[in-house]
Structures are given as C-alpha cells and as structure tokens.
Amino acid sequence: MIKKTLRCVNGCGDMAVTLYEGVEIDTCPECKGVWLGNEELKHIISTEDEAWPEEEIAKVLEKTGKAGVPDDEIHREIPCPECSALMPATNYQYSSGIIINKCKNNHGVWLDEGELDKIQIYKEHWSHK
Numbered sequence: 001m002i003k004k005t006l007r008c009v010n011g012c013g014d015m016a017v018t019l020y021e022g023v024e025i026d027t028c029p030e031c032k033g034v035w036l037g038n039e040e041l042k043h044i045i046s047t048e049d050e051a052w053p054e055e056e057i058a059k060v061l062e063k064t065g066k067a068g069v070p071d072d073e074i075h076r077e078i079p080c081p082e083c084s085a086l087m088p089a090t091n092y093q094y095s096s097g098i099i100i101n102k103c104k105n106n107h108g109v110w111l112d113e114g115e116l117d118k119i120q121i122y123k124e125h126w127s128h129k
C-alpha cells in the first residue's frame, strides 16, 4: 500500500515517512511531530526493544498521576491530517500527564516531539510493576 503524503498539522509542510521500531510513521522534518494511525500506535507500544536511560524515565514519571489537560493544550487547535476535523487534546490513559491529540473519527493521534518516547516509557514502566 502506498501511503499518501500528509501535511504537518503545525503547518510546516509535507511530512516524511520514517521507520520507528519497524513501523512506518509520518514524521514532520521541521517540528519533529509524529502522526500515528491507531494500528501503528498499538504496534509501537506493544514492542519493547529499547532500553531507556534512568533520567529519561524519571523525567516522564515525574509528570504522571495528573488527570486533565492544561489550559494551553486545551486551546490548541490541531486538525486531523486525514479528515481535517479538529482533534481534541486528551491526557493519554487518563492520567499519564502526556497530552496527545486524537482524531474523533479514529484516524489516529498526533504526538509532538518526544511524546512517542514518553508514551513508551510510561507504558513499559507501568506494565512491569
């Protein structure tokens, strides 16, 4: 299947398809944002082939446990690259402290730079406890 080229939701321009842990994802070369289809996200969080540095883990976990979405994130309007519907900001898994934008038509999620790593760290930490 040939993927169509998507535009970055931050208005940078075309995104490029890159490989992340064996999965093709759309990444913006400018702002380093990432667009993930639902299947791609599921696949990435179910593979654990990276070891995260301790300080990186500590930084992510410091922010967890807070439910809700901060004001500056709530007012950000990000259109889905597939259907252009505005994607509301949500707190990943309710209280991870990682704010992502999810298409209400279920196309996928938008992650800003570094958020994909955060989700993986969060997920791996809690699944090992």
Ligand SMILES: [Zn+2]
Pocket: 008, 009, 010, 011, 012, 013, 028, 029, 030, 031, 032, 033
């Ligand atoms: Zn961008």
Ligand SMILES: [Zn+2]
Pocket: 080, 081, 082, 083, 084, 085, 103, 104, 105, 106, 107, 108
């Ligand atoms: Zn959509």
